[in-house]
Amino acid sequence: MNAPTRFQSLAVSGLEIRAGDKAIVRNVAFTLAQGMPVTLLGASGSGKSLVAHAIMGSLPAGLCARGEVTLDGTSLLAASLAETRARWGRTIVILPQEPWFALDPTMRIGRQVSEVHHYLHGRGAIEARSHARSDLAEVGLDERAQAYSHELSGGMCQRAAIAITHAAGALLLIADEPTKGLDAALRDSVVKRLRMEVEQGRLLLTITHDIAVATALGGMIGVMLDGELVEFGPAAEILDRPRHDYSRALIAADPSRWPAPQLPPAGEPVVSATGLSKRFGEKALFDGFDISIGRGEIVAIVGPSGCGKTTIGNLLLGLVQSDRGRVELKAGVSPLRFQKLYQDPPAAFAPRQTLRRGFNDLLKLHSLDWRTSEELMARLHLVPALLDRRPDEVSGGELQRFAILRALMLDPVFLFADEATSRLDPVSQKDVIWLLVEIVRERGLGLLLVTHDTALAQRVAAKVVRLER
Amino acid sequence: MTLADATLVPAADRRWLTPSRAAGLVLLSLLAAFALIGPLLVLVDPTEQDFAASLAPPGADYLLGADHYGRSMLARLAYGARLSFGMALLTVATAAVPGILFGLFAAWRGGWLERVLELISTVLLALPGLLLVLILLAFAPGTFGPLYLGLALTLWIEFYRVTKATAAGVLKQPHIEAARLLGFGTPYLLRSLVLPEIRPILTTLAAFAMSTAIIAISTLSAISVGLRPPTPELGAMIVELLPYYAEAPLHVLMPGILIFLLVLGLQLATRNESL
């Protein structure tokens, strides 16, 4: 690769993003320098991704950015559309979130890398291909150049996306939620990769809600809340002595900092299973698996993605049939009292129904009273006004609490939380988990937590089961 | 690119009655009024001939002119609209109801039932639709029953296929599983959760199927196997008037304009702004 001059700094000051007359992001200012990566932390909806796209010049139609964004003295916001596009890839490149959606499903990975060499850098077909091979080799994917994205794992897709950004050659890298949807092990390897980028002299701006990522990357941290940068400073300082209330809450929301739950000893089993086996095609997920969850007990299953941990929960609920083994539910209890919380809250609600409509139907079906639900709503910090919205119009944390509300209406004895907080920001995650813990304590129901977050599992669960791939 | 901060952006206006929907509905109500009330208001017999007024232009005696037999175009258009729109509606309903039901059933139950339905629809698709219509028509030429049965028999497959494919996608989503865990029965799931998801694509399909049905009837008239004269039917009217295109182009176009307005109205009324 011909050595481009390194950038020294990216300066953002007075950045404001407006939708029509309304400023949805305000007063964002920070500086990003050589060897000093910046990580923007915040809940979803805090505006951190918009900041990334404002810098990139790729805000959605209808939004416009004002203020100053300068890269080594060049103003980025003042640039024309053509200038902005000319910068993409060559000067600034974005590492997309959920890269398995960001790769063209109909084109082989190798070609998606080599086309960058060909069209951006004007290299001939053969030369482009050999460059692409070395880009892929660098991220350990040289064997998979002929693969399509659906044939790659999440981590491999992430590495392929990194290879593409290498091929593009930009020295300002914006990583947009680079660990979203990845388990802990993959997360660590992605962070390691990002650190390498910094060491190679790239400027790095990372957008994340994962404090572990921010910790591992070091450099500077900015905390965003409701479209404002509420705190900005060196990572160590912010992580140790956060000044803003929200920063404090955010940092305290890291599972490793949670207090231990005080739960009474478990009662008799509500669900138990012995000798469970399940295969998908050629692959055996598990064989002879035993599990038992008692009243008032929290059991966690942890393991990397694809290990079959969700399948176990589904087996217990009877949503999937096992190849061998038996599941025993507590005798004399209605099957309706065994409920599930889903990984992706918006997908667990009918998209075209208001929440009120869904709840009305549920109450009518089981001849329940609105009053009980109103009390529960207050208990779950849910405002009644939210009921008139559709699932995509409330935040993920709120929606997951509605899901808990929905499950609690049926007075469950067992709740299966399937990665129920993996898509939530730390603060919401903590809210939801602690609500669940309190409910377990109050109602004595059995809770099965399926998660890839070992710290979380160890902190909350009485029993942690590890599954390997 | 999906923006995690989408909730920051003000929600799009989600009023049901968009301007285009409103325009479509107004247009459809006007057409419905013309087809339903028109024949009552126009006191002229649509089959009464007056050779002296052959191909009369629109004017005082005949508001919209007269056809080659001197029959009032206004009366024929009103009666024709009633018959054509009614028949198209009936045909599409006859095609859509079993198509959607079978589609839901196949997506829901799968198994041998789906395979049997799949087989039937494939063979029917491979069998020329024209052949079906012609053969059914041969049993009772010029009447309305076999015509609409034959059209429905070819049109239901599209509804079946689209419903099955869309419903299968919806049924795989977690919210269906969640609803089942919450104790909701199959009828509720299909009616309240699946149907609203597939409704937009089905209404668009139905709108086009309406025009397909009317055009098909006119096509059959063109090969002399449509409805028997002097029934006023829009498609057949176009065929009857076509030879006079050079003398009375407006007359030929009038039934076509009605069909166009119907399709336009349906399109506007069922248009999905977010798509």
Next chain:
Amino acid sequence: MRRNWMIAALIGLSTIGAAEAKPLKVVGPWEIAGIDPAQSGYLFSRMQVAETLVSVDASGKLVGGLASSWSTEEDGLSWRFRLRDGARFHDGSPVSAAIVADTLRKVHAGTGVFSQVPVAAIEPEENDVVIRLSKPFVALPAYLVNFSTIVLAPSSFGASGRVERIVGSGPYRVKSLTPPLNMQLEVSPEWTGEKPGIAEVDYQAVGQGETRALMAESGEADLVFSMLPVSVERLKRNAKLDVRIATIPRTRLLKVNAASPLFSDIRVRRAISAALDREGITKVILRNSDLAATQLFPKALAGWHVPELAPLKRDLTAAKVLLADAGWTPGADGILQKDGKPFSFTLLTYASWPELPPIATAIQAQLRQVGIDAKVSVGNSSEIPARHKDGTLEMGLVSRLYSIVPDAIGVLRDDFRPGGSDWGATGWANDNLNGLIESMAATSDPAARLPLQRRAMEILQSELPAIPVTWSELAIVANKRISNVQVDPLEVNYGLAAVRWAQ
């Protein structure tokens, strides 16, 4: 990329298309449905590919075809046809009397009109073909004009005896034949008569009348047959076109079942005739009110048209009186009733002739004015004969051609025989008429036949077993770049060989 390729391909194709020499382009409505002479012989006869023994000239007079002359013995039973000298088929083989005799024997065993001739034997004798009859039949030469008697070379037939290709003896031979719509002809080197003016003819069948008119107007076709009445005026105004119109011996008539209780009363048939607005129908649908059929045959059919006959015309009052006399009284809904039964029936017609359904629609409205309820049913052309056969026919609107043999007696004899026929009377018989027709068949002197013909027409006019509605005309459009176009009202021969490119 793709578009460039397309354009290149189109340009390439266009240069190929333009390089061809120009044949005479003839367009007509007739499809080539099978090449058996009984099916499409008329087309090969009209296009002068194959010949019959006898032909007609423009005035309808019989002239020589493959036979240069013919004669009959005193007894009228033995006929001798002398073949044209040097006549050869397109494959070079001579047209022999044996081949002709063979052909005629086969045709006589088939279903064509020739099978109605009382033939006893057909024998070749040197260069003559001798036909022996079982009883005198003066119209024999006229029957030999019919297309089903065209003579084809033995090489036309395949092993199974089917016609596999058309090898005739006319001035044009088949260059390529692509049923059902295309036929290309070229001048036959074997032809010894006057050389055709245009070397190649390209026939295209186009069923849609509007399209045929447009082909004439655009100059794409040189000669177009059978124009829709609505197009004729427009075409006449076109300076580049020459529109020729001939009245042809074809009458559209209502075939009524005189045996059915509805129509057995002659007063009812007359009332229906008086209810018809023939002038209106011809003016609006056929665009020529001269075509209103005041009697069975048009004026052009001299000897058969009887000017003295009281014309059939509209008279609603008379119609109503006749119906009332016959016992039909108006019911509450305006429909006539008798013995509690409404005057209601199905008017069957078919779409083989595009003008029939519109005429039926007009007749329906006109009958409704005198309280008769007719439901129009447009079906296949076989339905009327089928209903005729099983006796369930009530009324049919048909188009009857009287020049299947150039002598109208051929068709009359068939149509009004006892028991009726497919396109003639149903449930009606008149011994008087049959006697007249048989006498005509045996009378060779035209003058002696005239009174018989006149008498026959009087019977048909008063009895109305078939109610004439309209006569017909044939409109032909020729582009002015060709000349010498003739119109043959009998549609035996289009005289293409005489057509020349105009200067």
Next chain:
Amino acid sequence: MSRMILARLLQAGLVVLVVGVLCFVLVRALPGDPAMRIAAGRYGPDANITEAAELVRRELGLNQPVLVQLGASLGQLAKLDLGRSLVTGLPITKELRIQLGATLWLSGATLVLSLVLGPPLGLFAGLSRGGWVDRASLGGAIILRSLPPFVLGLLLILFFAMLLGLFPPAGYGTWRDLALPALTLALSLAAVSSRVTRDAVSAVARTPYIAFARLKGLPEPVVMRRHILRNAAIPVVSYLALQAIYLIEGVVVVETLFGIPGIGHALVHAVIARDVPMVQGTALAMGLLFVVVAAGVDLTCHWLDPRPKRI
């Protein structure tokens, strides 16, 4: 892949069987005397049909028991012998060669034209959703869908043949003859395919992988050519195939209007004349064509979209 081919072969076999039996049964079950119909089909409306029908009946053995006739018909079909047309007397294979050939030429030209017209228009409309191209193409599509094909055909003749004198109004033989009928059908087809393309393009253009293709620095024409077109083509191809089926059947009126000896025309005549072998032959040709087109679409989609399919 081989499973897919096997499934298609199975389908083809099934189509042959079902079409064979169904055509025979249906056509025979129709009211009316088949001998009369065949006679009318052969000798035209001026002939003496009753007499001719008797000859036809004897010749074709129509007075045998129906089951015997069905057996004979299926036996013939099993030997891949389609027989001869009852009306024209020509071997069905010969008739089909001409008529299917004509229809294939017409359909091919139509498909090419509609591809030139529809998808590019849909592409523009999809890229500028709500813009004037989008609105105009929607209006155009509705107009084209509300016009019976013969009216559209006539309008095209009036414009291209009469006013401009570019193409002949009717005929069959050279590419010039195909221009107008193909355009008539192509416009109807393009009306739909432009809308499908528009929806597909606007859906694909909003996917994260297109956003990333832009953000990684590819110029817009490259994004369009290498990423948008291919992905948007997937639904367009599968939809077009279904439309192509309607096309093959929908041509009948256009064939009549433009004087093209096509298969739709042949089918209508065969049904009217109760020409069982011809009905079987044309229906089989259309059915098998459907299977071939469907297989072709499967292969194209498989090539366009390597993701595994359900089922």
